[in-house]
Amino acid sequence: MTFHAPHIDYAGLSPVIALTAGICAVLVGGVFSARRQRLVVSVLSLTTVAVAAGLCIWQWGEREDLVAGALRLDELGLAGALIAILAAAVVIPLSWREPAAERPGSEPRHGEFQALLLSSVLGMVLLAQAQNLVVLFVSLELLSVPLYVLCGSAVRRTQSLESGLKYLIVGSLGSATLLYGLAFIYGGSGSTDFTTIRDAVGSGLTDDPLVLIGIALAATGLAFKISIAPFHQWTPDVYEGAPTPVTAFMAVATKAAAFCVFVRFFEVALGPAVDNWQPALAVLAAVSIVVGNIGALGQSSLKRLLGYSGVAQAGYMLVGIVCASALGVNALVFYLAAYTLMNLAAFAVIVVRERESGYGDGIKAFEGLGRDRPDLAWPLTIAMLALAGLPATAGFMGKLYLIEAAVDADYTWLGVAIAIGTMISLAYYLRVVAAVWMRPAAEPLAPEGAGMPAMAGGSPEADPLPSLAAATAAPRPGTRCLAILVPAWLMAGATIFFGVLPSPLVDWASHAGGALTPFLA
Amino acid sequence: MIQVMLWMPVAVGLLCFAAPRRAVPILAVAGSAAVLGLAIAVVAGFDTAEPGLQQTVNESWIPDLGVRYQLGVDGISLFLLSLTAVLWTAATVFSALRTPERRRIYFFMLGLGETAALGAFLAQDLLLFVLFFDLMLVPFWFLIGAFGGENRIAATTKMIVYTLVGSLLMLVAAIATAILASDQVGHLSFSLADLSAHTVSTSSQYWIFCFFAAAFLIKMPAVLVHGWLPDAYKAAPLPVLVLLSGVLSKVGAYGFLRVALPLFPQAVVHFQELILVIGVGGILYGSIMAFTQTNVRLIAGYSSIAQLGFITIGIFSLRPDGADGAVLQMVNHGLVVGAIFLVVALLWERTGTEDLVRLGGMAFRAPVLAALFLIVTLATLAMPGSANFIGEFYILIGVFQSKIVYSFVAAIGVVLAAFYAIRLFQRSMHNRKPDGIASSELSLRDVAVLAPLVACIVGLALYPGLILGRSDAAVKDKIAATCPRLPAGKPQPGWTGYAPIPVPDRCSSGHPEISVIK
């Protein structure tokens, strides 16, 4: 009897393999002590990320099924993977200070922190390529579970724990709903493979009650993950409570990967049932745009504001899926990339600013920034203007692309909804920019002794050693955190660059979207 | 050349960040002067006989979305470009003489604004036009919000929200136009030439036109949607206000001529009456409000509403003479209102107030200032002999031919203009000098800013054919799109066809235009 090993395409799997190896290496790097650990671990994780990105670019253009059809190697999946990897590459330097030891003498936790971050990236890479219900579910969990831990990782702060638990409960609720939906889709079609499901649904199951229930539940579950209203209530709370670098990662990378699988699942597996889900998703998108933008209006914490704005932006992006056309998918990928750039720039500035001002991430902390710290003010301004969709930024091009896709797919009213949402959103984005440039600096709070939190929402009575915490976490104002400033400027620069010369990004997005063209009418 | 002209201001603005602090104003002035030079060169090189576009640039920009980088100059945009360059130079020099703090951002934003304004006038691609149209807001929002007066943040946010409500809907409308027309064009194209050759169906035109009209009317601003005007005008720094009132308001009117008329001819004819009512309403409302205000800025602001009402009805008379007059009037009004705001700035520096009640008696010690201001005032009230008179006259002739009732109502506006303009001049320059107001003559440097503007006003009064002769062909071309609905063959009463006004006539008699109407 001869043994036939299954064919495994190691080249196609190489980004996944590289990330897995990197996670192990980073965990081992955790054995180093205090100072050295930070350096070693950061270098290891940055290398991992760089190698994975390189391998993704190397595989760009390949289209094949991997691991017996469980994964699909194509440009769409690689695009999602690249966005997640980019987000991680920015977040790693952002979080250099984050997992500081609780008190002198205790173990530093850089190793765990970065390993968890990388496992989440691994989940995203798999999710973006998933072509099977099982892989979809497992990689979604692989993405989420490390994030639950990361959200709660600042054990010192009550709010961090609270946000971790909240995210865990809501996230698991979403996963369970998704799983139940997937079970019904499996029950209706008898397969867990996307293409087989497509064939089954296409051959007369479009109105099958099992499949319809499954679609509804699965859409709900995924809507929890990408925070589409009305399943968004957790978003601002978790964004505010989690450590800011984690928030940045969550806001950007989770959305990218989840949208990639959303579009693949709906356009490929459920493509034949498009008439059933299209109107429902259209309504969800519109509700999300309205709820997110209105919710953001009254916020005073910048992280919460970005949380609500993320809800609205998810609504815009959902329009790309609703269109169910090649143009829509391209627009979605383009917007995801633009959204990544502008959000990362904004969060990088928040990370720096909340450390050096006494106001945490409140908008007050950013008053007078234009005068004091123009190096921080510009990236934030560009990010806000881009999120608001003003011209000469990638945000404008993204909205243009989405509106064009919506109008082209006879969803002109959704295009108008995007325009109206953008108008509402100006009120709060511009409030931030106005605070940066047009108001005098707020009275600085004494970082120590005054009992004010040095970090977002830290509560003084819960801080065991407030003065120590302030001393370690708050460098003197004016300190140049190059590791953070450089990514912030890069992201902001790219936002402007792709706003003025969008062609490279447009081409990239249409390559990625082209992967689904055979499945789109 | 137009490319250099377009991108120079923002490039200079960026250079300001690299330049040493003291060199920043000089650099900015040099940049704006260079743009002015280029604008003059474009005017000089303009071929009068050619009705179409000149100096065109046509590059691929975002092929997947059908957006092209298309620029060009024709008779309509030619002088609006010059106006932009002139006023921007004036505002830049005026600010440079008073170097504001945070000068780098100030001059960068001025440069960005100039690029956006020039871009809107140059763009020959619908989406590029929308992009520049929206982009204009950002620098002005900054300039008002960061350098303005009392209550500036609320005022500037109000302004940007108002204007973006219009222009975002315009974005949707522009995309819808291109997609609806793509069946006929054969591919997705935002090129104005393609879109005007293949207009979309009449029913789609109606709603699309409404979106465009909303954007343009808000930008002008027309009456009903002028809510942002008083606050923004009160808060804006005066050099910025020169540009806001002189150039930005023209972009809306220009949009009607450039976009709405050729692309949505049926809708334009359908909504003609509505827009005329808004225009005439603007004339009456603006004139009356200007008469009741005591704040000098608001007088000029409301008079802008009235003037833009004139421009609107001129365009929507859908007659070549009316539209010719509108183009001339756009340039006139830009120059006049720019000069007024500079005078207001000078008054404020001398007296510390912008309230007519507390002003007065400036003319005793400042005869040159008073003389320059008198010329501007007379131009504002469209004194016969001024280019404004010719502009309003043409507009009224155009409206008279198409909708006679409106021209009578609009003529009242001419009378009202005399009231508020003379009141403005008298109260500020004559009357008794209140206590505590220093009246001093212009410094030579301020004369250098104000005198050229006044010289432009006088020059246009002497030779309006400079504009009319060049704009006529292009205007006829735009109006022609709406012509099929005009009663063909019906002789137009008392009108023998258009001819540029000969210069010698202008100087010899008080009413040379009458001679044109045989």
Next chain:
Amino acid sequence: MDVTWYVVLSAVLFAIGAGGVLIRRSPLVILLCLELMLNAGNLALVAFSRAHGNEEGQVFALIVMVVAACEVVVGLGLIVAMFRRRLPLNVDEMRGLRG
């Protein structure tokens, strides 16, 4: 016996779980209810797998069990951390984040 009964049972379980997540206050009980929801999914998967006569659903169910275990571990970890900080273990009293 028809597969419908199994599906109905799983739906009942799912509803009980979802109701519990929404109503109960103790994070421990909420975790329990989440487990219930996941297991409702498992039951449906196994039932459908049997009905279709292929094994994909069974494999899926096994994997879901692993995932569920991971979630519980993290959830319990967080709850223990909160307990050690003497924070109230009641989701209604987690009001640090709102607005």
